[in-house]
Amino acid sequence: MSQYDTRSIQQDDSAHYMHPFTDHKSLSARGARVMVKGEGVYIWDSEGQRLFDGMSGLWCVNAGYGRKEIADAAYAQMLQLPFYNSFFQTTNPPAVALAKKLVELAPPQFSHVFFTSSGSEGNDTIIRMVRRYWDVLGQPQKSVIISRHNAYHGSTMAGASLGGMSGMHAQGGLPIPDIVHIEQPHYFEHGRGMTEEQFGLHAASWLEAKILEVGVERVAAFIGEPVQGAGGVIIPPASYWPEIQRICEKYGILLISDEVICGFGRLGTWFGCEKMGAKPDLMTFAKGVTSGYIPLGGVLVSQKVAQVLIEQGGEFNHGFTYSGHPAACAAALANLKILQDEDLVRRVAEDTGPYLAQEFAKLGDHPLVGLANSCGLVAGLNLVKKKAPVLHDCELFDPALEVGMVCRGHMFGNGMIMRAVGDRMIIAPPLCVTRAQIDEMLGLIRDCLDKTHADLQSRGWV
Numbered sequence: 001m002s003q004y005d006t007r008s009i010q011q012d013d014s015a016h017y018m019h020p021f022t023d024h025k026s027l028s029a030r031g032a033r034v035m036v037k038g039e040g041v042y043i044w045d046s047e048g049q050r051l052f053d054g055m056s057g058l059w060c061v062n063a064g065y066g067r068k069e070i071a072d073a074a075y076a077q078m079l080q081l082p083f084y085n086s087f088f089q090t091t092n093p094p095a096v097a098l099a100k101k102l103v104e105l106a107p108p109q110f111s112h113v114f115f116t117s118s119g120s121e122g123n124d125t126i127i128r129m130v131r132r133y134w135d136v137l138g139q140p141q142k143s144v145i146i147s148r149h150n151a152y153h154g155s156t157m158a159g160a161s162l163g164g165m166s167g168m169h170a171q172g173g174l175p176i177p178d179i180v181h182i183e184q185p186h187y188f189e190h191g192r193g194m195t196e197e198q199f200g201l202h203a204a205s206w207l208e209a210k211i212l213e214v215g216v217e218r219v220a221a222f223i224g225e226p227v228q229g230a231g232g233v234i235i236p237p238a239s240y241w242p243e244i245q246r247i248c249e250k251y252g253i254l255l256i257s258d259e260v261i262c263g264f265g266r267l268g269t270w271f272g273c274e275k276m277g278a279k280p281d282l283m284t285f286a287k288g289v290t291s292g293y294i295p296l297g298g299v300l301v302s303q304k305v306a307q308v309l310i311e312q313g314g315e316f317n318h319g320f321t322y323s324g325h326p327a328a329c330a331a332a333l334a335n336l337k338i339l340q341d342e343d344l345v346r347r348v349a350e351d352t353g354p355y356l357a358q359e360f361a362k363l364g365d366h367p368l369v370g371l372a373n374s375c376g377l378v379a380g381l382n383l384v385k386k387k388a389p390v391l392h393d394c395e396l397f398d399p400a401l402e403v404g405m406v407c408r409g410h411m412f413g414n415g416m417i418m419r420a421v422g423d424r425m426i427i428a429p430p431l432c433v434t435r436a437q438i439d440e441m442l443g444l445i446r447d448c449l450d451k452t453h454a455d456l457q458s459r460g461w462v
């Protein structure tokens with residue numbers, strides 16, 4: 001017998017709690033699932049069902065659930081000094097120690113950190129920093145930031161504007177001025193007739209074309225996620241990021257890597273740009289920095305940008321009450337210690353990442369799967385109506401059928417949390433996942449794909 005009254009929690013939830021990105025009418029008809037506990041790679045709902053959390057919460061619980069060290073560090077800091085601001089010529093030891101630690105872990109060009117409480121605020125901060133940078137250098141007209149369609153950079157006005165989600169732009173008058181978008185490096189949407197290598201160069205050339213269209217004297221920066229996460233785990237060809245880097249250098253524009261998902265070991269390097277072969281001037285981080293235990297985000301700033309903002313810029317009129325929050329920073333330090341002590345980043349690079357790649361690719365033999373690919377510990381598979389040797393030639397489902405959501409329902413119902421982005425099913429498990437747990441997860445996924453297949457057959461959709 002559960003200690004929770006699920007029905008009553010659901011009723012109060014539907015009466016009072018507005019969820020993010022949710023259609024409330026349909027949710028209250030069904031009732032939200034109530035999550036109550038986590039341990040390692042598993043979470044439990046209020047009815048006692050255990051689920052394999054293939055999404056690390058929401059791409060963030062890198063160290064896994066139930067890490068007492070993180071809770072203890074936050075608890076001790078809350079007793080010592082739960083909060084003090086960093087505005088008025090004050091600081092606090094955990095914020096200083098974390099800034100130093102992050103600079104140590106980041107690629108060598110980085111020297112400073114600006115703290116926020118989320119990835120969205122990090123990207124807001126980046127817009128202000130980038131525009132301030134060019135302003136200080138006497139080029140205030142350089143205010144245009146180039147991003148990509150289907151990118152996700154957060155949900156504040158600035159984050160959603162930088163992002164390229166058409167559904168978000170359709171609500172609330174977005175994007176804000178001087179944010180423009182190019183097409184994403186999505187081989188299966190745009191790369192027919194090219195090798196992946198050729199397509200990577202081709203997709204990067206869209207950046208150059210956009211810079212020339214806008215006018216280089218107007219362009220401030222380019223922003224991208226190393227691997228697009230919320231857009232559906234879109235893994236760019238290896239040739240893409242080095243070419244993006246070259247183009248940014250050629251035109252002297254700043255390069256921003258949004259590391260909110262890819263940072264802190266997700267791709268087998270501390271930051272995703274290292275895996276992708278790019279050398280950004282600014283990086284947004286959040287999520288994995290505390291493994292999601294307490295909200296924390298921020299911006300890593302390179303010497304080049306810091307030098308202008310700090311040495312020449314004077315006061316930067318920007319900041320949040322919780323910038324450098326002591327308890328959040330203490331939790332982050334404990335979390336980073338776990339990632340280091342357990343060598344989790346190297347484990348992703350050398351052990352669990354390659355093992356997942358090998359085993360996940362085998363799902364490609366399933367009758368519903370057109371492509372199954374991964375990078376580090378993010379992976380995705382495309383559900384297709386009729387298979388062909390390459391995804392370009394597969395017959396896809398009518399998007400209106402929402403086959404991905406049907407599949408997600410079978411996953412959730414059978415103890416596996418896997419997200420659907422259209423008809424692409426994606427995972428990003430905690431970095432502490434073991435080979436045996438990868439086997440367990442892939443067994444669950446295969447079983448749920450079978451159930452989905454049988455369901456689609458009974459509906460006459462395959």
Ligand code: PXG
Nearest residue numbers: 118119120152153154225230258260261286
């Ligand atoms: N950048 C990236 C790359 C992200 O993935 C943010 C910024 C914003 O972070 P905050 O902390 O403000 O949420 C994110 C967040 C999804 C999903 O559907 C992904 C995110 C958030 C919500 C949903 O996969 N990523």
